[in-house]
Amino acid sequence: MTNRKMNLDRPNLNSEQISARQNFDQVLSKHLLSKPPVWKSPWFWGPTGLASIGIALFFSVNYLNSQNETHDKTNTLAIKDLPKDTECIHPPIEGEDVPFQTFEVNPNKNEEIILPSGTKIEIPKESLLPENRNESVEIEVREFPDKVSAFLAGIPMDYQKEDAFISAGMIEIRGKQNDQVVEINSEEPIKIDMRLTKNPAGFDFWSLNETTKDWTKHPVKYELNHQKEESKLSLNKPTEIKKQIANIDKQIIALDQSKSEVQKPSAESFKIPNESHQKFDLDFNKKTYPELAKFENLVFEILPTSGYDKNFTKKTWSDVKLEKNKDAYEMIFTATSEKLRLPVRPVLQGKELTEAQKEFDLAIASFNETIAEIERNKSVLQKQKEAYQKALMGDLAALNEKLVSSPSDNGTASFQVNQWGVYNCDKPSKYPAAMKNEPFFVWENSSTSADFSQIFVFNLDKDLRFNYGERAIHPISNFGFHANDDLVIFGVERGGDFGICELKSGKSKSIISKIIFKKGESGESVRDLLNKLMNETVSV
Amino acid sequence: MTVNPLYHHTHERLEEEQVWIQQAKSNPELFGPLYKKYHEPIFRYIHQRMDDTEMAFDVTSQVFMKALKNIHKYENRGVPFGSWLYRIAKSELYQSFRDKQALRTVNVESVTLFEMMDEMDEDQSEINKKILFRALGKLKEEPLQLIEMRFFERRSFKEIGEILDITENNAKVKCFRALEKLKKYFHEK
Structure with missing residues (x-):
């Protein structure tokens, strides 16, 4: 464009000025005046043309139907021939799938499989219904003790479109004979005692519907003291018992410290107003306060509730100014004979407030959950300590009777299955709100943007994975994250290239932003990389 | 804005x-x-x-x-x-x-220029504001349209794609290239 004018800070028209110029009647009358004569209008030619086309179609369809009576049958056959694979479980990274462990069992005997995690699978002798009872049946099992393994296996972890799952343990079990799926006798279900990775309080138990990709509740019984048998240790030496008590004390101190370090989210940091405080709408200079410029619906709340003349709004002031000192704001009202300084803070209203309130509620829920988990673990440790102390006084029987599982042992989920598939101890959690403007995804040290077809956001604080793009319920345009949490974002391009980005908590969700991804190197184990990254990030 | x-x-x-x-x-x-x-x-x-x-x-x-x-x-x-x-x-x-009835105009707000400087990892200074303003004037029509929609009007890539009749991803790639072009002009002396 050769002829172009550049304007800087041209005054904008406000909505009232624009709406005052709305004149639909004028637009309508001009439109009606510009209409062609009736014989030129589609309304005239439309029915004539449509009638001709209709007659032609009627005859041609009748002709085709009489020539081709098997047409519908062929269509039905084509639908039946569609592949049965629903692609429900689809590993996002080629070559990085979680392998199954395979066990050969005799369908005529009671069999028991114990996995390295301690998970126990009991297969009664009448449970498996293979075609050939004289041949063994292959039982394939894999467990997903952490979010990385569930991710690499491609297990869908969304629930009813709005939620993602926090998992406390998940198992997939399949059975086949000569590559043919073996049915399970519904009268004799397989019994599984799955070791849990978290305390199951507040969690539900689910099975994956591989057709709908959704999860349905499955009956379960939780047992928290399965280690009782293993706990009958040879703790009859006082020195060993004392060592155990010292160890527990250290763990309790560590828990107390981590509890004191968990910061309770404040309404102030989310710019949520306090109803009892006075508020002002102030047209401030966005250039001077770029940190506030991104908020559309901002008002200022006076911090003190008393100690100032509340009737100051009725006075005439010659000047009102906003000043900033470090992170605090102050409003200064000036009149000829008077000056009033009031500390204020920016607060949101309208839609932005609703969004902020939602995020605040999530942050509070996460905070409460963390504290409750610390308390639960502490209570378990204290009971253990009491039992050891009694043992020190000679009550070893009491120790073996009362010793409860350690915090690292969260018990088992006992359930029965008469269908192969994925079973999961989980709790749904809401997806974060989509960012107002989708950010750029950019490769590090490169001027090219990443063309991700799938994005996975691992929220390390909430122990969640949110999925966007292909095979996910949420498109990439819905991308969002909880800005107050530690995150690892993983993007996959269609060609298989992948990138990783770490975002530490407190990254503001700025309106215009870009997220820089470090390119994964070929041959690198994604599992190792993700595990390392997540552990490192957690420890920070 | x-x-x-x-x-x-x-x-x-x-x-x-x-x-x-x-x-x-x-x-x-x-x-x-x-x-x-x-x-x-x-x-x-x-x-x-x-x-x-x-x-x-x-x-x-x-x-x-x-x-x-x-x-x-x-x-x-x-x-x-x-x-x-x-x-x-x-x-x-x-x-x-x-039809030469109207003059193509680029209307820029200072606050947007400061945000763009942040996006481009440049210092938010008055000098840079002037340089960026000048750089915007050097952009050809297509990248300028994309910068206007993305940064001045804050539209999503999906909407930009729909308005320009291109895919969402193409809109994203083109916006990124437009920004790179702008950065190039910004650093030109």
Whole structure:
């Protein structure tokens, strides 16, 4: 464009000025005046043309139907021939799938499989219904003790479109004979005692519907003291018992410290107003306060509730100014004979407030959950300590009777299955709100943007994975994250290239932003990389 | 600075809009609610690119006349009604530039320039503001349009794609290239 004018800070028209110029009647009358004569209008030619086309179609369809009576049958056959694979479980990274462990069992005997995690699978002798009872049946099992393994296996972890799952343990079990799926006798279900990775309080138990990709509740019984048998240790030496008590004390101190370090989210940091405080709408200079410029619906709340003349709004002031000192704001009202300084803070209203309130509620829920988990673990440790102390006084029987599982042992989920598939101890959690403007995804040290077809956001604080793009319920345009949490974002391009980005908590969700991804190197184990990254990030 | 709130419709609002469209197809007089809803965003889109406010109001009226004339052709096949209107607005706007009735104008706000400096990892200074303003003037029409939509009007890549009739991903790639071009001009002495 050769002829172009550049304007800087041209005054904008406000909505009232624009709406005052709305004149639909004028637009309508001009439109009606510009209409062609009736014989030129589609309304005239439309029915004539449509009638001709209709007659032609009627005859041609009748002709085709009489020539081709098997047409519908062929269509039905084509639908039946569609592949049965629903692609429900689809590993996002080629070559990085979680392998199954395979066990050969005799369908005529009671069999028991114990996995390295301690998970126990009991297969009664009448449970498996293979075609050939004289041949063994292959039982394939894999467990997903952490979010990385569930991710690499491609297990869908969304629930009813709005939620993602926090998992406390998940198992997939399949059975086949000569590559043919073996049915399970519904009268004799397989019994599984799955070791849990978290305390199951507040969690539900689910099975994956591989057709709908959704999860349905499955009956379960939780047992928290399965280690009782293993706990009958040879703790009859006082020195060993004392060592155990010292160890527990250290763990309790560590828990107390981590509890004191968990910061309770404040309404102030989310710019949520306090109803009892006075508020002002102030047209401030966005250039001077770029940190506030991104908020559309901002008002200022006076911090003190008393100690100032509340009737100051009725006075005439010659000047009102906003000043900033470090992170605090102050409003200064000036009149000829008077000056009033009031500390204020920016607060949101309208839609932005609703969004902020939602995020605040999530942050509070996460905070409460963390504290409750610390308390639960502490209570378990204290009971253990009491039992050891009694043992020190000679009550070893009491120790073996009362010793409860350690915090690292969260018990088992006992359930029965008469269908192969994925079973999961989980709790749904809401997806974060989509960012107002989708950010750029950019490769590090490169001027090219990443063309991700799938994005996975691992929220390390909430122990969640949110999925966007292909095979996910949420498109990439819905991308969002909880800005107050530690995150690892993983993007996959269609060609298989992948990138990783770490975002530490407190990254503001700025309106215009870009997220820089470090390119994964070929041959690198994604599992190792993700595990390392997540552990490192957690420890920070 | 305008975020486009109408683009982020709720399901109910979209359904309501579809009813209005169907009604307007059978009776142009029932186009009123659509006019009322989209008048301001379409005007702002045009005025953002034009110097003459009166001319911007005239072009806005032409956009709605054209929409009324062609509404029978509109079908909801992935392109929202708003984006369809923006396509008409873009066409009418460039027609007015070709007819030499209007002057292509780039309206920039200081606050946007400061945000862009942040985005470009440059210091937020008055000198850089001037350099960036000058660099924007050097951009060709296509990258300029993308910068305007993405940074001045804060549209999503999906909406930019719908207005320019390209895919969402293509819009994203093109926006990124436009920003790179702008950075290049910014660093040119």
